[in-house]
Amino acid sequence: MGEEKPTRIVLQNSHQIDPYSLDEAIGVGAYAAIAKIVEEKISPADVIETVKASGLRGRGGAGFPTGLKWSFTATDDQVYVICNADEGEPGTFKDRLILEVDPHRLIEGMMIAGYAVGATVGFVYVRGEYALSIERMSTAVQAARKAGLLGKSILGSGFSFDIEIKKGAGAYVCGEETSLIESIEGKRGYPRLKPPYPGAVGLWDKPTVVNNVETLANVPPILLHGAEWFRSVGTEKCPGTKVYTLLGHVERPGLTEAPMGTKLQDLIETCGGGVKDGKAFKAALIGGAAGAFVCADCLDKPMDFDSLQELSAVLGSGAILVLNEDASIVDLLDGILSFFKHESCGQCVPCRGGTVALKTLSERVRNGTGTLADLDKMIEIAETMQAMSLCPLGQSPILPIQTALRHFRAEFEARLNAAGSAPVA
């Protein structure tokens, strides 16, 4: 192919172009992939095949193969594409950056998704707090529409596609695809029972593809350079790059794009500048609040979907919160459980009651008035929630609780013992 192995894909244009300028975006290759598709009359089925062959997996957290998701989308007189920009996982802001620095890449990714699944309308659902993202994305959509890159018969191809931006209003659960769909419909963001999946019954009961921002941002270069090019970085099962957010006790907190499967130690050293103030590494919380605690034996492990799953952890959205030797796992877990209590939507009983009970127990442990039995009770409740909750929100607290107690149980016991509480219930 002669194409160079990419080091950056989705953030390639970050700070290289004026995000308000369509001309500058086109100057660095925006809309070249969709132009190639319509000019060479590449069929929607072939577009899906290329995305399948690239091995691209959903970057919102679940890691589901994108091409497969597209191929599962039913045909109908109306099909929708939704870009999930309701980024709310604590410690994650990669989607915000993509929206703010390269909005045309996202528009093009949505167009290609629309072309592939037969959709003519796309929605970008952006969280309400992201005022700048909404502004830049709106400006870009207007410019694209004015230039004839959105609308009827784009580039004279007969393919029509337009995009509407929807502003969220503050609800973590709306990052879950069916809650997001309910929210676009103007309702409370309650998750739906699955199946049916959105690919069959989605927005206004029509087949709907929901993809994360980072996922869609990978699509144009894949179509332009080919699946093989994309596979030249990352791992066999997780090709491409990942935008990781590296936070907490590191010298340079922030965001970095690196090949999928980069080792935790390398991310901390090269991107984060090492653990802050020369302190020792204690643990990392990977994947946000719905993520897992890992300890020092994970430093040499690759950060990708499969490798972390083997360790009973998750990559999730790619948020990595680094904790030094002074960090308190007990306090942090309590913060995480406050978050879940606040964000539970209240629709299903296991999550509504469970998140409250977990916070009550955790607070008791944190302030030393709890008992050792409370720790086991937390596991029991979170396991019940995992089995019985309707959506990933209620299914998630088990992960941070279980991994915190697996690696740092002694710290919890010490907190309880120091407060002089009874060793058993």
Add this chain to the structure above:
Amino acid sequence: MRELLDRYPASTEYMLDMLHDLQDADERNYLSEEALRAVAEYLDVPLSEVVSTATFYTMYSLKPRGRHIIRFCESPPCQLVGAESLLDLLSKHLGVGVGETTADGLFTLETSSCLGVCGVAPAMMINTEVHGNLTEERIVAALESIKALPAGSGAGGVAHG
């Protein structure tokens, strides 16, 4: 009020947008009963449906708030670098607790889940503006800069530039 609503087709798809606009247009930054009724009437849906939607989302308030909304992030990345004690300090400086409005009607203090600005944790937003790498000095400076703004500017005004 009707003018704001008329910009949208009468479809529930636009309810969230309408609620945002009406709230931003209210100088006390909230959705009054009158506003909720106007949306229900415009969309031809029961008032209960509008209230149901409005109360689900944290960005909407059904009680009057200050002119400037402070959203203080209390998610794990901010918590890890001292957000809890800074929130106490902020609360002390304002003389109100979380969810309350200062007596002069200038600020309402709210907490928020991750604001997505963790690179500058600990962080807060005042209206649509992010304030990061917070220390007590920076918090005080941010409050002072808002107090120095001409009367009449507020969350809604800033959002609309």
